[in-house]
Amino acid sequence: FRGLLFIPSKAPYDLMFAPRREGVSLYIRNVFIMNDCKELIPSWLRFLRGVVDSEDLPLNISRELLQEDPLLRVIRKSVVRRVLNALKKLLNENREKYESFWKEFGQVVKEGLVSLDGREEENREAILDICLFHTTGGDKMRTLKEYVDALPEGQEHIYYLTGRNLCVLRGSPLLERCADAGYSVLLMADPVDEVAAPTFTEYSGKHFRSLEREDALPKRDAAASSSEVTEGVISFFKEVLGDAIKDVRVSERLTTSPACLVSPDDGGSFAMEQILRSMGQEAPPVKRILEINPHHKVIRSLEQRLSKGERRELLGEYVFLLYDQCLLAEGGRVEDPALFARRVTAILAESLKNEDGTEER
Numbered sequence: 001f002r003g004l005l006f007i008p009s010k011a012p013y014d015l016m017f018a019p020r021r022e023g024v025s026l027y028i029r030n031v032f033i034m035n036d037c038k039e040l041i042p043s044w045l046r047f048l049r050g051v052v053d054s055e056d057l058p059l060n061i062s063r064e065l066l067q068e069d070p071l072l073r074v075i076r077k078s079v080v081r082r083v084l085n086a087l088k089k090l091l092n093e094n095r096e097k098y099e100s101f102w103k104e105f106g107q108v109v110k111e112g113l114v115s116l117d118g119r120e121e122e123n124r125e126a127i128l129d130i131c132l133f134h135t136t137g138g139d140k141m142r143t144l145k146e147y148v149d150a151l152p153e154g155q156e157h158i159y160y161l162t163g164r165n166l167c168v169l170r171g172s173p174l175l176e177r178c179a180d181a182g183y184s185v186l187l188m189a190d191p192v193d194e195v196a197a198p199t200f201t202e203y204s205g206k207h208f209r210s211l212e213r214e215d216a217l218p219k220r221d222a223a224a225s226s227s228e229v230t231e232g233v234i235s236f237f238k239e240v241l242g243d244a245i246k247d248v249r250v251s252e253r254l255t256t257s258p259a260c261l262v263s264p265d266d267g268g269s270f271a272m273e274q275i276l277r278s279m280g281q282e283a284p285p286v287k288r289i290l291e292i293n294p295h296h297k298v299i300r301s302l303e304q305r306l307s308k309g310e311r312r313e314l315l316g317e318y319v320f321l322l323y324d325q326c327l328l329a330e331g332g333r334v335e336d337p338a339l340f341a342r343r344v345t346a347i348l349a350e351s352l353k354n355e356d357g358t359e360e361r
Helices: 070-093 095-114 121-130 144-149 166-170 173-181 193-199 228-244 270-278 297-307 312-329 337-351
Strands: 002-006 024-028 031-034 049-054 133-135 138-142 157-162 185-188 206-210 245-250 259-262 288-292
Touching: 002 070, 049 070, 070 095, 070 121, 095 121, 095 193, 121 144, 133 144, 138 144, 144 157, 157 173, 157 193, 166 185, 173 259, 193 206, 228 245, 228 288, 228 297, 228 312, 259 312, 297 312, 312 337
Parallel strands: 024 049, 157 185, 157 206, 245 288
Antiparallel strands: 002 049, 024 031, 133 138, 133 185, 259 288
């Protein structure tokens, strides 16, 4: 067969919508057969444009027969291999041009990592080799090979964090311990990453670890141990939040934030819930684990006030605000924004009172 294929400089408007044009036309012995031949290329290469001409397919072939024709599967396999080789060559020889391509079509290419029918499993490693990722090490995107080669001494795993906004990911409290240790973290903000990332097992001998998981980071030898007072705070958090959370624990990952939410090993990620809701589907409820930083002044102040027997109703409002703050920090939304606003207003009014109890003017 012969083919002439090219990649547009800009993504078409319907790239992420169905039905859509697949872009490659099929010819047999120089005779036009059909446009948008979906059997010639996988959906994750749907941005390709051009023609493929075969000398061996029969002229009277139908679309139904095309789906079962073994020769067409051979053509498809060859086209995919050549496209991947061409992209890898472009990556190595013209990085600036490749990054422009990746900006337009990168998230579509990553769909090849989550092929539902398993047809792209043989191309998985080749696709991973040409993927670019944002990292906490700077604004420059890196391949996985570049990322692994630049790992600092002592980092044994490939850590990653998924979400829907790169700026939110960079400010996530889940990164604090990695930042202190100088570890590099992959930041994945494309919707497809939520499906693709959990399928990553290892690369160059390094295992992938999601920072959203409760056991993502190794245990510290002398980690933040909970005092009796801290245990009292944990019990109070559990009492106030009730069924909204699965558990409350002392955190080993926080250094500057008072609290954060992490997913249990058997639960989905927060960003996946958002994606499902945006598609009109009801996301299965997942109770998360609230981790608190026992060294943070907010938690210490709660300890002191609880020990002094101050009003538990007011302290409970602080707990709800901390929980809502954790939701907002990971790019989520609070269940009742109006209630959240009233709580913030009440605490502001309380903090702005004069010593004699009158409001400041």
